[in-house]
Amino acid sequence: MLKELIFLIGIGLITIGIIFKIISSIGLLRLPDFYLRLHAATINAVGGTTLSIVGVAILSLVCDFLGDLRIYVFGSALAIAAIILITSPVGSHVIARAAYKSKTELPKYIFYDELRKGESNAYK
């Protein structure tokens, strides 16, 4: 009973990750602005990849054919998920900041600009 529950949780997490990935790819195609598209790309990494890998980690716990290796798969998958969760948003943050500061891409839909308020000549 517990095994089946864990299996279902793992499959469910992977499915949610796939849904995030689909949403992200639709957003990459449809969104009008560089910053919004970057947001969609980050959804892929954070929601899609991390959730899928956590699902793989949980799923590997009930995979009997792996034997003792399933503990290694569990641990390394969790570590990979943590590293992606740390690095991917930071990468998007750095890209967005660089694009804003170098004025190569101007935000089209913006209501409140904290960066512009902070630095008077950051973006004109």
Add this chain to the structure above:
Amino acid sequence: MLISEVLLAYSMIVITLLTLVIIFTKDLVNAVVLSAAQSIFFVIALYLLLAVDVALVYLPVAVGGYSLIFLYAIGKTERFEKVAGYSRKLIFLSVMAFMLIAALLIGMLAGGYTGWIPREVTRPLARFVLRSTINHLNKTFWTSSPEAVSATVWDYRGLDTFFEIAVFYGSIAGCLALFRFIDVVFKERPIEKADVGLSIVAKASCKIIFALIAVASASLMLHGHLTPGGGFQGGSAFSIALMVVIIPLSQYFLRGLGLEERRLMLLRSIGLTLIALLILLPAALGGYIFQNQAKLWADFGYPTIIGGFWTSGSIFFLNLFDGMAVAAGFAIIFLILSIPEECFKRLMKVKP
């Protein structure tokens, strides 16, 4: 090599040469005649490749049918070519590239697959290494390291590794000689710490990643004689960790910590000196250079276990010192490469 393979190679070369001539010919009738000649060589090649049926069909169609159609078309239009679609340089380069690929293929065909088949079982040398590296029953050639790659690198083929390392450090020394004005750059333009580096988000996350990579590289370095890994691999991974620091925190952070070129050079030199001592010590005590474990004819061996830790003789220490030296060497290169070109040019009075 068989005669048929030589014939095949020659006919392929003639085919490519004829292609080159046909492309450059302005007279289209000449081109058609040459094309027919080329088809004959194609037929020879197909015959040699044992495709006799294709050759029999190819001969009348390519020599007779195509030529007739082309000649009819030329008679209806015009005989001399006026406009070249592509530049001659491009055509020449593409034909040369094609010829090179064809020559390589022919070489492989003639010398590689048809004449000599690669072995499908383990080579005797590999079998020897795998069987003897941690053979507790027969310690004649053992290295006391369960990791066959490290055993090969530091014991069986130690001198080979030594010369590879010598090439690596020679290139680093040459790089340092090229960038020898490095201190003057930083004396000329001191930079405040506040205005360097990326945003605080990037800095914070890169510190975490630095710790992770540093731990992984230390595990590669210190465990390289028991599990896959080694000194060079661990050292390069650690230098990547330093690179992760250099981008968001700027190299002034590393320089503030005291990781300057001269100190890194010192670290590298210490590592290399310790390696030299480790490999020369057996020779002084009645063994030979790079000796690890005792042999029948040379009675000197490093201890296999020190304080409860399996060190595999000298392999653990060689990995450690090599990793130290490699990390320092790569760190020097990264520090130098992250200095803007303008600084050097301004210094050397060269117009940017």
